[in-house]
Amino acid sequence: xxxxxxxxxxxxxxxxxxxxxxxxxxxxxxxxxxxxxxxxxxxxxxxxxxxxxxxxxxxxxxxxxxxxxxxxxxxxxxxxxxxxxxxxxxxxxxxxxxxxxxxxxxxxxxxxxxxxxxxxxx
Amino acid sequence: xxxxxxxxxxxxxxxxxxxxxxxxxxxxxxxxxxxxxxxxxxxxxxxxxxxxxxxxxxxxxxxxxxxxxxxxxxxxxxxxxxxxxxxxxxxxxxxxxxxxxxxxxxxxxxxxxxxxxxxxxx
Numbered sequence: 001x002x003x004x005x006x007x008x009x010x011x012x013x014x015x016x017x018x019x020x021x022x023x024x025x026x027x028x029x030x031x032x033x034x035x036x037x038x039x040x041x042x043x044x045x046x047x048x049x050x051x052x053x054x055x056x057x058x059x060x061x062x063x064x065x066x067x068x069x070x071x072x073x074x075x076x077x078x079x080x081x082x083x084x085x086x087x088x089x090x091x092x093x094x095x096x097x098x099x100x101x102x103x104x105x106x107x108x109x110x111x112x113x114x115x116x117x118x119x120x121x122x
Numbered sequence: 123x124x125x126x127x128x129x130x131x132x133x134x135x136x137x138x139x140x141x142x143x144x145x146x147x148x149x150x151x152x153x154x155x156x157x158x159x160x161x162x163x164x165x166x167x168x169x170x171x172x173x174x175x176x177x178x179x180x181x182x183x184x185x186x187x188x189x190x191x192x193x194x195x196x197x198x199x200x201x202x203x204x205x206x207x208x209x210x211x212x213x214x215x216x217x218x219x220x221x222x223x224x225x226x227x228x229x230x231x232x233x234x235x236x237x238x239x240x241x242x243x244x
Contacts, residue, residue, distance in 0.1 A: 003195040006175065023200050025171040027224050049147045055130065074125040076152075077147050089193045090197075098220060100148050 006055065010094055017113040019097055019105065021121045031097040031120065035059060038088035043107035048063060050079045050099045057093030062086050128177065132216055139235040141219055141227065145241045153219040153242065157181060160210035165229035172201045172221045179215030184208050200231060 009022045009032050016036045023030035030080055032055070042062075052059065053076040061077060064084040079085045101109045108113045131144045131154050138158045145152040154177070155160050164184075174181065175198040183199060184190045186206040193199055228236045 001189060003201060004191075004193060006196055006198050023198070024171060025150065025173050026169075026203075027219050028147065028220070028222075030173060030200075030220065047148075051145060051147050051152065069126075071126060074129055076128050076145070077126060078147060078152075081148075098147050098150070098152065100150075 006096065007094075009105055010055075012026060012109075016092075018115050019120050021117075024101075027101050029099060029101050029103070029120075031099070033096065033097060034092055034094050035089045036092045037088060038086075039111070039113050040086050040088065041106055041109040041111050042084050042086045043109040044082055044084045045079075045099070045103050045107045047081050048100045048103040049081050050097065052077050052079070052087065053096040055094040055100070056115065057091060058089060059093045059095065060088045062088075128154065128218065129216075137212075140240050141236050143239075146223075149223050151219075151221060151223050151225070151242075153221070155219060156214055156216050157209060157216045159212045160208075161227055161233070161235045162206045162208050162210065163231040163233050164170045164206050165231040166206045167201075167229045168221045169201055169203050170225040171203050172219065173187065174199050174201070175218040175220070177216040177218055180211060181212060181217065182210050185208075188239075191197070191235060211213065213236050 013034050019031040020035040021029050021031050053075050054071045059071045135156050141153040141155040143151050143153050175191045177194050181193045
């Protein structure tokens, strides 16, 4: 049985930027990921909203047509479908993601960090 | 603009057991609620999974055919659709809920604490 503690699931994360599915709520995945650096490309998810919740650390958020802003521990932000965005962090940042199961990792872009959902579920 | 801090949203909660919608991810609602006491009846949601994440405090969880267990700050648990459950707490407990928009507050039961989704969105 998986741990009840959300933070414990970060122990399974070996790579930065690589989300892991920790739960399912009907058509929605709950994931955790750790971010360090700026390898995530600008991208969007045509049909999917995406919620970022900061478990620990700080995340620099960039969205098209908006000034950049920072999210800190306990903050959350929802990127609406179709909106170009990217996130980055100088120091390690632990996040929870809430998004439809159909969401592609880096949306309309594919780079060295992009992981298919099958790998996110291992 | 609503605050980025999830904890700030608890300031809008006047009543125990009364969830408030703080965000939408496609067909899913993100809610916060505070629990104190045992007024939530045993109930189930026929077609909806429901995730509980503990922001602050302790929550006693009861599910049919399982021994009761406690969730503490940082823990989460997903009740699968159709499973009878109830939660309670001696001291105030702050929780986040992730559930499909179609989820009824107290599922197949209706009591004095039951609130329609229209009130949860105010």
